[in-house]
Amino acid sequence: MNINEQIIIETQSLTRAFGKTLAVDSLDLSIRRGELFGLVGPDGAGKTTILRLLTGLLKITSGSGSLVGFDLATQPEEIKRHIGYMAQEFSLYSELTVLENLRFFSQLFDVSEEDFSMRSERLLEFAALSSFRNRRADHLSGGMQKKLALACTLIHEPEILILDEPTTGVDPISRREFWDILAELYDDGTTVVVSTPYMDEADRCSRVGLMYEGRMVVCDKPEAIRSQLKGEVVRVRPDDWQAARAVLGELPGILETQSYGESIHLLVDSAEKRIPEIELALKGNGIGIKEIRPAPPRMEEAFISIIRGLAAHEDVPEKP
Amino acid sequence: MSIRHVFAVVRKEIQHILRDRSTLVLVLLAPTALMLLMGYALTMDIQHVPIAVLDYDRSSTSRDFVQQITAGDDLDLYAQVSSMEEIEALLMRGEIKVALVLAPGFARDIRSLRGMPLQIIIDGTEPQSGAFAVDHVGWRAEEFLNQALSAQMGALGVTQGVSQPIDLRVRAWYNPSLKPRVDMIPGLISMVLGFPALSVALTLAHEREHGTLEQLMATPITRAEVLLGKMIPYVLVGLVNVILIPLLAMLLFRIPFNGNFIVFFLLSAVFLFAIMGMGLIIGVFMKTQPAALALSFLLIFFPGFFMTGIFFPIASMPEVMRLEALVLPGTHYAIITRGVFLTGVGLDVLWPYGVMLAGLGVIFLGIAGLFFRKTLG
Numbered sequence: 001m002n003i004n005e006q007i008i009i010e011t012q013s014l015t016r017a018f019g020k021t022l023a024v025d026s027l028d029l030s031i032r033r034g035e036l037f038g039l040v041g042p043d044g045a046g047k048t049t050i051l052r053l054l055t056g057l058l059k060i061t062s063g064s065g066s067l068v069g070f071d072l073a074t075q076p077e078e079i080k081r082h083i084g085y086m087a088q089e090f091s092l093y094s095e096l097t098v099l100e101n102l103r104f105f106s107q108l109f110d111v112s113e114e115d116f117s118m119r120s121e122r123l124l125e126f127a128a129l130s131s132f133r134n135r136r137a138d139h140l141s142g143g144m145q146k147k148l149a150l151a152c153t154l155i156h157e158p159e160i161l162i163l164d165e166p167t168t169g170v171d172p173i174s175r176r177e178f179w180d181i182l183a184e185l186y187d188d189g190t191t192v193v194v195s196t197p198y199m200d201e202a203d204r205c206s207r208v209g210l211m212y213e214g215r216m217v218v219c220d221k222p223e224a225i226r227s228q229l230k231g232e233v234v235r236v237r238p239d240d241w242q243a244a245r246a247v248l249g250e251l252p253g254i255l256e257t258q259s260y261g262e263s264i265h266l267l268v269d270s271a272e273k274r275i276p277e278i279e280l281a282l283k284g285n286g287i288g289i290k291e292i293r294p295a296p297p298r299m300e301e302a303f304i305s306i307i308r309g310l311a312a313h314e315d316v317p318e319k320p
Numbered sequence: 321m322s323i324r325h326v327f328a329v330v331r332k333e334i335q336h337i338l339r340d341r342s343t344l345v346l347v348l349l350a351p352t353a354l355m356l357l358m359g360y361a362l363t364m365d366i367q368h369v370p371i372a373v374l375d376y377d378r379s380s381t382s383r384d385f386v387q388q389i390t391a392g393d394d395l396d397l398y399a400q401v402s403s404m405e406e407i408e409a410l411l412m413r414g415e416i417k418v419a420l421v422l423a424p425g426f427a428r429d430i431r432s433l434r435g436m437p438l439q440i441i442i443d444g445t446e447p448q449s450g451a452f453a454v455d456h457v458g459w460r461a462e463e464f465l466n467q468a469l470s471a472q473m474g475a476l477g478v479t480q481g482v483s484q485p486i487d488l489r490v491r492a493w494y495n496p497s498l499k500p501r502v503d504m505i506p507g508l509i510s511m512v513l514g515f516p517a518l519s520v521a522l523t524l525a526h527e528r529e530h531g532t533l534e535q536l537m538a539t540p541i542t543r544a545e546v547l548l549g550k551m552i553p554y555v556l557v558g559l560v561n562v563i564l565i566p567l568l569a570m571l572l573f574r575i576p577f578n579g580n581f582i583v584f585f586l587l588s589a590v591f592l593f594a595i596m597g598m599g600l601i602i603g604v605f606m607k608t609q610p611a612a613l614a615l616s617f618l619l620i621f622f623p624g625f626f627m628t629g630i631f632f633p634i635a636s637m638p639e640v641m642r643l644e645a646l647v648l649p650g651t652h653y654a655i656i657t658r659g660v661f662l663t664g665v666g667l668d669v670l671w672p673y674g675v676m677l678a679g680l681g682v683i684f685l686g687i688a689g690l691f692f693r694k695t696l697g
Binding site: 052055056057058059076077080081083085086087088089091092093094095096100103104105107108109110136152 | 322324325327328331332335336339340530531532534535536537538539540541694695696
C-alpha cells in the first residue's frame with residue numbers, strides 16, 4: 001500500500017453533546033496521510049468542536065476515533081505528541097520574544113537543543129520571521145503572530161497539523177501568505193486539517209467537509225462540490241438592490257438568489273436564455289443595471305445552495 | 321515528571337513576571353506598599369483624647385484630680401461643663417469621646433477612705449478611644465488615690481508599714497513597653513508575604529482567558545508539570561519579599577529580630593509553598609481573572625486578616641472557625657513570624673508549624689492537581 005493511501009485520521013459515529021445539543025453528531029470521517037482537509041460551515045456548525053475532539057481537548061460523548069493509530073478516548077497524550085494544534089484564539093505568550101516562544105514549545109515537545117537550533121532557523125526563514133526573532137510577540141503584526149503560532153505548532157515536526165480558523169481576522173495579504181505556507185507543507189506531505197469561514201480558502205484544499213448543525217453534510221473534492229451546483233450563475237449589479245431583488249424573485253427560471261454586497265448572484269437554469277429576460281424585467285421596473293454577466297460557479301454559491309436545500313423549512317440567514 | 325517541562329514553564333513564567341509591569345507590581349511592590357500603609361495605620365499611638373469634665377463637687381480635691389488626669393499627652397481637657405445635657409451635646413457632635421462626672425462629695429469620700437465616686441462616660445461608637453481613656457483614667461485615679469491615702473496616713477502620724485491597697489506589677493515579656501506596634505508588625509508581615517498568592521490565582525485564569533492554556537493543553541505536558549511550573553516562580557519571587565519586608569519592618573517600625581534569619585527564611589519558603597497552593601486551587605476553579613481575584617480576597621485575604629490570630633486571638637473564636645483557622649497557612653505562619661521576631665525561638669519550638677504548613681501545601685497542590693484537567697468544557 002502506498003504511504004499516501006494510509007488513513008491517518010479516522011472517526012466512527014464520533015459524537016459530542018453539550019447538554020442536549022449535539023455539537024458533533026455521528027461523524028464518520030477518514031483522512032489519508034498527506035491530505036489538506038478543509039472544514040467549512042456556518043458559525044456554530046461544530047467545526048471547532050471536531051478539531052478539539054481530534055486533539056483530545058474535548059472528551060468524546062460517544063463513538064470512537066483514532067489519529068496516527070492511537071485511540072482518541074484512551075491515548076490522547078500519545079496523540080498530542082504527533083500533532084500540532086493551533087487554536088482559533090491562538091495567542092502566544094505576548095511578553096516572550098519570537099525565539100522564546102518557539103523554544104518554549106520545543107521544550108514541551110522534548111525537541112533536543114540541536115534539533116531546535118536547526119528547525120527554528122528553518123521555520124523562521126519559512127515564516128519570514130528571521131529578522132524579528134528577538135521581537136516580543138505582542139509587538140508583531142497580526143499576520144506575523146499567526147505565522148509565529150504556526151511555527152510553534154511545527155517545531156516538533158508533527159505528522160498532522162490541526163488548525164482552527166488560522167486566518168480569521170488577518171489581512172488579505174497575510175492570509176494569502178499563510179496559505180502559501182500551508183500549500184508548501186501540503187507539498188511536503190504533512191497532513192493538514194484546517195477549518196475556515198472563507199470559501200476561497202476551501203477551494204485550496206484537497207478535500208472539503210461541509211458542516212451544518214453538527215453533521216457533515218458534504219465531503220468531497222472542491223471541484224466535485226462546485227459541480228453539484230445545479231444551473232448556472234448570473235451576476236447582477238443593479239442600482240437599487242432591494243427593488244431588484246423583489247422583481248427578480250418573481251421571474252421564471254431563477255432557482256435561487258444570493259446577495260453579495262451590492263451584487264446579486266442568481267442561480268438560473270440557463271444563463272444565455274435568462275439574461276435578456278432579467279435585463280428587460282429590471283428596466284421595465286425602472287431599475288438601472290450597472291453590470292450583468294454570467295459568472296463561474298464558486299464554492300460559496302455551492303455551499304449556500306446546499307445549506308438552503310437542507311434548511312428548506314428553516315430560516316437560514318443569508319450571507320451578507 | 322519531566323524536569324525539562326517544569327523548567328520550561330518556570331522560565332517562561334519568570335520572564336512573564338519580569339516583563340509584565342502589572343504582575344511585577346503585584347508580586348514585588350504591593351507587599352511593600354501594604355506593609356507601609358497598614359503598618360502605619362495599625363500602630364498609631366492614641367494620643368490627646370478630648371474629654372469633658374462635669375464636676376459636681378467643686379472642691380480643691382476634685383480640681384486637683386482633674387488637673388492630674390489631664391496632665392499628660394494622653395487625655396486633653398476639652399471642656400468643663402455644668403450639666404449632663406452639655407455632655408450629651410458634645411458627644412453627639414463628636415467633639416469629645418469621653419466625659420468624666422465627679423459626684424458631689426468627691427473630696428469627702430476620698431478623705432473618709434470610702435473610695436472615689438467617679439463616672440466615666442464613653443462614646444460607644446468608637447470603643448477604641450473609650451477603652452484607652454478608661455485605662456488611662458484608671459491608672460491616674462489609682463495614683464491619685466494612693467497619694468491621697470499616703471497623705472491621710474501621714475496626717476494621722478502613720479509613716480511606717482503603710483502598704484497600698486493594690487500593688488499589681490505587670491511585666492510584658494518580649495514586648496516590654498507593650499506597644500501594639502511590636503505585636504502587630506510580625507502578624508502583618510505574615511499577611512503581606514502571602515500576597516503574591518493572588519498572582520498565582522490570576523496567572524492560570526489569565527492563560528485561560530488568553531487561549532494560551534488551550535495551547536498548553538494540546539502539548540504533552542502533564543498537569544503536575546504545569547502546576548509546579550506555575551507555583552515555583554512565585555515562591556522564588558516571594559522569597560525576595562521575605563528578605564525585603566523584614567528589613568523594612570526593622571528599619572521603619574523598629575521591630576527587633578531576635579531569632580535566626582535562616583530559620584525564618586526556611587519556614588517562609590514552606591509557607592509560600594502552602595499559600596501558593598491555595599492560589600493554584602483558585603486558579604484551577606475560576607475561569608476568569610475577576611472571578612479569581614474575588615475568590616482570592618474571599619478565601620485568602622479576609623480570612624488571613626481576621627482568622628489567623630493576627631488581630632483576634634484564635635482561642636476566642638467559635639470552634640468551627642478555630643478549625644478553619646487551622647487550614648489557613650497564615651495561622652501557622654503568624655505564630656512563626658511572632659516567634660522569630662519577638663521571642664527569638666528557633667526550629668526546636670517552631671518545627672510543628674513548619675510541618676503543618678508543608679502538609680497543607682501538599683494537600684492544596686493535590687487538590688489543584690485533582691481538579692485541573694487537560695480538557696476543555
